[in-house]
Amino acid sequence: MTVLLILGLLLLGGAVVLLSRALLVPRLRAADTLVQIGHYGFRTPASREHVEGFRGLFDEFAGWLGHFFTEGLHFINAERLQKTIVSAGLRRTTPDMVAGYSVMGAVGLPLLWILLVIAGGGSSAGVVILLTLFFGVAGWVLPGFIVQRKAENRLYRIDHAMPELIDLLVVTVEAGLSLSAALQIAGERLQGPLGEELRIVLQEQRMGLTPVQALENMVGRTPTPAVESFTRAMMQGELLGVSVGQILRSLAIEMRKRRRAQAEQQAQKAPIKMLFPLVFMIFPALFIVILGPALFSIFDALNNR
Numbered sequence: 001m002t003v004l005l006i007l008g009l010l011l012l013g014g015a016v017v018l019l020s021r022a023l024l025v026p027r028l029r030a031a032d033t034l035v036q037i038g039h040y041g042f043r044t045p046a047s048r049e050h051v052e053g054f055r056g057l058f059d060e061f062a063g064w065l066g067h068f069f070t071e072g073l074h075f076i077n078a079e080r081l082q083k084t085i086v087s088a089g090l091r092r093t094t095p096d097m098v099a100g101y102s103v104m105g106a107v108g109l110p111l112l113w114i115l116l117v118i119a120g121g122g123s124s125a126g127v128v129i130l131l132t133l134f135f136g137v138a139g140w141v142l143p144g145f146i147v148q149r150k151a152e153n154r155l156y157r158i159d160h161a162m163p164e165l166i167d168l169l170v171v172t173v174e175a176g177l178s179l180s181a182a183l184q185i186a187g188e189r190l191q192g193p194l195g196e197e198l199r200i201v202l203q204e205q206r207m208g209l210t211p212v213q214a215l216e217n218m219v220g221r222t223p224t225p226a227v228e229s230f231t232r233a234m235m236q237g238e239l240l241g242v243s244v245g246q247i248l249r250s251l252a253i254e255m256r257k258r259r260r261a262q263a264e265q266q267a268q269k270a271p272i273k274m275l276f277p278l279v280f281m282i283f284p285a286l287f288i289v290i291l292g293p294a295l296f297s298i299f300d301a302l303n304n305r
Contacts, residue, residue, distance in 0.1 A: 090147065106139040157192055161194040166251055174245045186198055187201075
C-alpha cells in the first residue's frame with residue numbers, strides 16, 4: 001500500500017511538472033528572444049525571466065485565486081493589505097497574490113500533512129485532526145505575517161536612517177544648494193529603503209508632481225513618525241519660505257532624542273523578555289544539574305531501608 005502511494009505521488013508530481021512546463025513555453029520562448037537581442041547590445045534581464053518563470057506562473061495562479069476571495073467573498077481587506085505591501089517595498093506583489101498564497105497554504109499544508117500521516121502508517125485521530133487544523137490556520141496566516149514583518153523591518157530601517165539623511169541635507173543646503181538639489185544628492189548617496197523612497201520622490205517630481213505632493217505620497221508609503229516629521233518640516237520650508245537648514249538641524253536633534261528614548265525603552269523591556277527563557281529553559285537545567293545527584297542519593301537511601 002505504501003509503495004503504491006509513493007508511486008502515485010511521483011506520477012502526480014511528474015504530471016504537475018509537465019503541465020507547468022507546457023504553460024511556461026511562451027515565457028521560455030520570450031526569454032530566448034531576449035537573449036538573442038542581448039547579443040546585439042541591448043541587455044535585458046532575460047536570465048532572471050528564465051529563472052522566475054515558475055514563480056511567475058505561481059504568482060499568476062495565486063493572483064487569480066486571491067481575486068476570487070478578495071472581490072467575490074470579501075475575506076480580506078484589500079486596501080489595508082495594499083498599504084502593508086507598499087510599506088514592505090514589494091513592488092511586484094498585489095493583495096490578490098497574498099490572498100491566493102494564503103488560500104494555497106491553508107489547503108496545501110493540511111493535505112501535505114495528511115499524505116505524510118498516510119505514508120507513515122497513520123496516527124491517532126485526535127492528533128491528526130488537531131494538527132490538520134493547526135497547519136490550515138498556519139498556512140492561511142503565514143503569507144500575511146511575512147508581509148507584515150517585512151513592512152515593519154523596512155519601516156524600522158527607514159526610521160533609523162532618517163537622522164543621517166537630515167545631516168546630509170543640512171550640509172548640502174547650508175553649502176548653498178537648493179532643497180531639490182540636496183534631495184537629488186541624498187537620493188544618489190543613500191542606500192537601502194530610505195534611498196529608494198527618495199528616488200521615488202524625485203521621479204514623481206520629474207513626472208510633474210510638486211515637491212509637497214511627492215512628500216505626501218512618501219508619507220503614505222512609509223507612515224513612520226520620523227518620515228512624518230521630516231515631511232512636515234519640508235512642507236513648512238516649501239510653503240512658508242522658512243530657513244530649511246535651521247529646521248532640519250532642529251529636526252535631527254529631535255530624531256536623535258527619539259532614537260535614544262526608543263533604545264532606553266528596549267533596554268527596559270529586556271529583563272521581562274529574559275524572564276521566560278530563564279524560567280522555562282535555564283532554571284530547569286540548573287535544577288537537574290544541582291538537585292539531580294541529591295535526589296538520587298535520597299532515593300538510594302530510602303530503598304536501602
